Amino acid sequence: MEQSVEIVAKRLAELGHPTRLGIFRLLVQAGSAGLPVGEIQQRLGIPASTLSHHLARLVQADLIVQQRDKNTLFCQPCFDVLQGTLAFLLEQCCQGTGNGEGI
Numbered sequence: 001m002e003q004s005v006e007i008v009a010k011r012l013a014e015l016g017h018p019t020r021l022g023i024f025r026l027l028v029q030a031g032s033a034g035l036p037v038g039e040i041q042q043r044l045g046i047p048a049s050t051l052s053h054h055l056a057r058l059v060q061a062d063l064i065v066q067q068r069d070k071n072t073l074f075c076q077p078c079f080d081v082l083q084g085t086l087a088f089l090l091e092q093c094c095q096g097t098g099n100g101e102g103i
Contacts, residue, residue, distance in 0.1 A: 014061040017057075
């Protein structure tokens with residue numbers, strides 16, 4: 001998947017916020033099933049309105065998706081987006097390290 005500089009920059013900017021990085025890290029650790037919003041809130045001790053704001057930013061950056069199951073809203077990490085972002089960094093930003101070798 002080809003990534004543009006603007007898209008990768010947006011994703012990295014969103015992950016550059018400590019609260020959003022903490023949310024994303026928690027979701028990645030939970031795996032592809034993700035976690036219910038209430039559990040994220042409980043584990044991180046974030047007020048509901050604050051959590052909602054940060055989740056919306058992660059959704060807008062395509063880093064997570066939200067799925068409703070009856071009355072429960074689940075957040076799931078987008079592993080393909082994460083892998084694409086990391087691949088962009090390795091392929092586009094980490095070449096030519098001065099010693100002729102990539103990372």
